[in-house]
Amino acid sequence: MALYILGALLVVALAAFIIGRARAISIAGREISSLHSRPTYHGGFLAIWASVPAFLATILLASLSGSYVENAVLDKFSDTLSTIGSAQTQAFLRDVRSLAETAGETGRQVILSTKGELREQAELAAELYTSQISTVNVAMLVLSVILVLAGGVYGYTRIKVEKRNRHFVEKFITGILVICSAVAILITIGIVFSLIFESIRFFQKVPFFDFLFGYHWSPQSAFENASGTSLAGDNSRIFGAIPLFVGTFLITFIAISIAAPLGLMSAIYMSDYASQRFRAIAQPVMEILAGIPTVVYGFFAALTVAPAIRGWGEAVGLSVSSESALAAGVVMGIMIIPFVMSLSDDVINSVPQSLRDGSYAMGATRSETIRRVVLPAALPGIVSALLLAVSRAVGETMIVVMAAGLAANLTINPLEAVTTVTVQIVTLLVGDQEFDSAKTLAAFALGLVLFVITLCLNVYALYVVKKYREQYD
Amino acid sequence: MAKSEIKMSGKDVSVSYGAKQALFDVNLDIPAKQVTALIGPSGCGKSTFLRCLNRMNDTIDICRVSGDIRLDDQDIYHRDIDVVELRARVGMVFQKPNPFPKSIFENVSYGPKIHGLVRNKTELEEIVVNSLQRAGLFEEVKDRLHEPGTGLSGGQQQRLCIARAIAVSPEVILMDEPCSALDPIATAIVEELIDELRENYTIVIVTHSMQQAARVSQQTAMFHLGHLVEVDETDTIFTNPSDQKTQDYITGRYG
Incomplete structure (x- = not known):
């Protein structure tokens, strides 16, 4: 009604x-x-x-x-x-x-x-x-x-x-806009608080430092003990998040080592070398790359890249597990190339032409101009672009689920299977779960830590941009 | 004006940006160790001509230059000419001061470094101090050489750009309305500087200010709609121009 x-x-x-x-x-x-x-x-x-x-x-x-x-x-x-x-x-x-x-419905069937x-x-x-x-x-x-x-x-x-009805209507519109933005802000705050409260419940079952600094992660064994009485001792040993964060950062590191040089170089090429015509073609292609759903990258990683890497590894006598951090990291790197590229392309383009002219007029070549004038001027923006890319990679899930595996190995060997925070959150919450067991609550704690990490990265990125932005204005 | 040696010369120089032709068959000689002023209403092609002299137009994709431009009787558009070397010999100062977002010292040392003009730090410091002195800026900035060049005032920034240009010991300095972004006091200082620089450098300056052209230059060239209307000694142009357009422009009736 x-x-x-x-x-x-x-x-x-x-x-x-x-x-x-x-x-x-x-x-x-x-x-x-x-x-x-x-x-x-x-x-x-x-x-x-x-x-x-x-x-x-x-x-x-x-x-x-x-x-x-x-x-x-x-x-x-x-x-x-x-x-x-x-x-x-x-x-x-x-x-x-x-x-x-x-x-009133005919032939009703109510269970x-x-x-x-x-x-x-x-x-x-x-x-x-x-x-x-x-x-x-x-x-x-x-x-x-x-x-x-x-x-x-x-x-x-x-x-x-x-x-003066115009004033009334204008004020009304302002009010609507204020309400809309307030809703967005309140929802964000609500999400953060729900994360925090659920995490607090988790930390009542598992000590905070055991979680943060434990090096053994096997929440499945918590399930087996679910009917048992005293879990505190066990829980503190099986909810150690270190392997997850090591896995996350290993994959992120691999991804950034691929995406940073490729994205940055292509941004430089696009902004300072490429002709208008090439730009007009290449730019949309890059946008298509950015528009591919991550799950597609995921099976590209699992079905193409991971076997290829294992094949190469075996050819040179290395033992590579079929799900490796390297495969996931490489594909994730490819995924964030367009992200890095379009952000740094914006930054590089916003360096005033007058600075380039100044450098060219001194007799500098293109690469000298880029190395000594454009890049230093654009550096804060590039750093923040990279930090944003890192937080994107840290939060990425699908590729890792499909290509890196679920085994929480504490290793920095990129040829072994590792797992990440996001993947574990997914596996903890998939299927029928009680929402008050330590196992599911662990997902919230992981989410909270991940949220804090990406928040710090984003805040730092914004700070870097702000601090150095006005240098050439 | 004593007849002096010709430093640069343009013969039948035409420039077009895509389909639009900006310069038509310009013939102009630039005498050595003098100041040549290019005047004319906006869009008349004077900046375009200036940018041909150090091939800055190369950086614009759609720009086509034809004709013959010579520096010391060498065709600067010849295949064998290295544009990097050319620009080291023909420096440029822009309309809007554009110091690099680096320290004052690094701004001036930029050119000598990329051209490998120095062997050690002492020589570099010598060049930097010397260039700043010749640009009349050293006394004002000697205590803050390592602070950002962008922190200087507009006039100081422009003199920093001049110091940057002369640090590579060019033979010719091109100036594209160097004072248009400056206040009258800073303008006076820069004009005085231009007058001093004339002893060692050949200078070509584009300006919108008739007074400035009259004050600093020895030769003046009047451009209109892409054509060179008239070129002569500055005194002649301003007292007894042969072309009606020049007469109208310099008396402010036109443009």
């Missing part, structure tokens, strides 16, 4: 806009310019007054009605429900809801979780539920109509030649 009302309110708003504008034009007569605000603003003014109060009231009622109706049902059937536990009460409510929602007497009670409760809901809906509709009419009349009488 609420959705229908909201839809109708959109139509109301559109109609009010047209009416308001027409009204403004008609009162202005021939002298449109005598209006303080353009007719559009009067239309917007009327649309706001006609629809927004009703809109807000509907949303408020709809969000409160659910718990109101449920409480009414619980009150009525409190005698029956007082004898059963909270889990069964929830099941009862679920049944009531599904009975009420399907009421109920309650039985016997409770079930009969549920049928009764469903009727009450339905009637309560329809009361709420009527109330919602009546209130909306009243608010639309009241707001509409109020707005309509305030469309006058000298009325």
Whole structure:
């Protein structure tokens, strides 16, 4: 019901806009310019007054009605429900809801979780539920109509030649924008806090330093012990995150060693050497590379690169595991090349042409100019581009899942299988899990640490850019 | 003006940017150890001509230069000419001061370093100090040679750019409206400097200021719509121009 009302309110708003504008034009007569605000603003003014109060009231009622109706049902059937536990009460409510929602449908089939007497009670409760809901809906509709009419009349009488409705509409728009950005910020804060709270629960089971500095990671054994009583001693030994972070940084290091030179060199070529025509072709190709989903890179890594590397390794007598850090790192490096390239291309292009001219006019060659003038001037931007690329690589999951394996080896040998933080988060949360075991909560702790690391990298990147940015302005 | 030796000369120089021709058959001689001013309304091709003299136009993809430009009777567009060497002999100072985002010292030592003009640190320091002195900047910056050149005032930055240009001992210095971004005091200082530099260098200066052309130059060339209208001794141009367009331009009736 609420959705229908909201839809109708959109139509109301559109109609009010047209009416308001027409009204403004008609009162202005021939002298449109005598209006303080353009007719559009009067239309917007009327649309706001006609629809927004009703809109807000509907949303408020709809969000409160659910718990109101449920409480009414619980009150009525409190005698029956007082004898059963909270889990069964929830099941009862679920049944009531599904009975009420399907009421009147022919050949309905409702799978109920309650039985016997409770079930009969549920049928009764469903009727009450339905009637309560329809009361709420009527109330919602009546209130909306009243608010639309009241707001509409109020707005309509305030469309006058000298009325400053433009200011009102502009303020309203500002308000909407503020609310949107506030929502984005609040959601971010919410995510961070949920990470922190879940992590705190994890650290109640596993000591913080054992987690951060432990060098043995095998959360699967926590599962086997799940029914046991004293886990604290075991947990502190099996949730050691060091192998994961070593694996993450090993792969990131390999990826950056590939992406940094390739991305930077091609950015230099693109900005200072390539002809317009080459740029026009190469730039979109790079963007395609940036648009390939990471899972595609993942099977490229697992099916093409990893076997190739193993083949080469065996050819020179090295033992390479079929899932190696090297394969994952190389492919991840390829993945972030366009990222590094387009960021550093922007930075290099923003070095003023006058500096290049100055250097050329001294008789410097292109490479001298780039090495001694352009790159130093662009360095802060390049550093921040690389740091952003690092945080991208640290957070990357798919490629590593497919190409680097799941074994938490503590090694810096790129030819062995390693695993990363993100991969372990995935494996911890895949499948049916209880959300209060140490095993699943470990995912949040890993996520938190990863978040802190990438946050630090990003903040540092921004700091570097800010500190050195104005050197050549 | 005493007849002096010709340092650079352009014969039938035409330049086009893509389909648009910017310069039509310009014939102009640049006398040695004098200041030649190029004047004319915006878009008349004077900067284009200036940028032909050290082949800065090479850096623009669509630019085509034809004709014959000689430095000491050598064709500078000849295949055998190394543009790096050419630019070491023909330095340039730009409209907007463009010091590198490096220290004052590194700005001036840039040229000598890339051209391998010095063998050790002492020689380098000597060149830097000497160039800064000749640009009239040394006294003002001697205590902060290792601070960023971009921290100087506009006039000081421009003199730093001049010091940077003369550090490689060029024979010709091209100046593209070197004072247009400067206040009158800084302009006066730079003009005085140009007058002193004339002793050792051949200077070509593009300017929009008639007074500046009159004050600093010995020869003046008037450009209009890509054509060289008139070239003569500065005194003659400003007292008795032979072309009506020049007359109108310098008296401010036109342009």
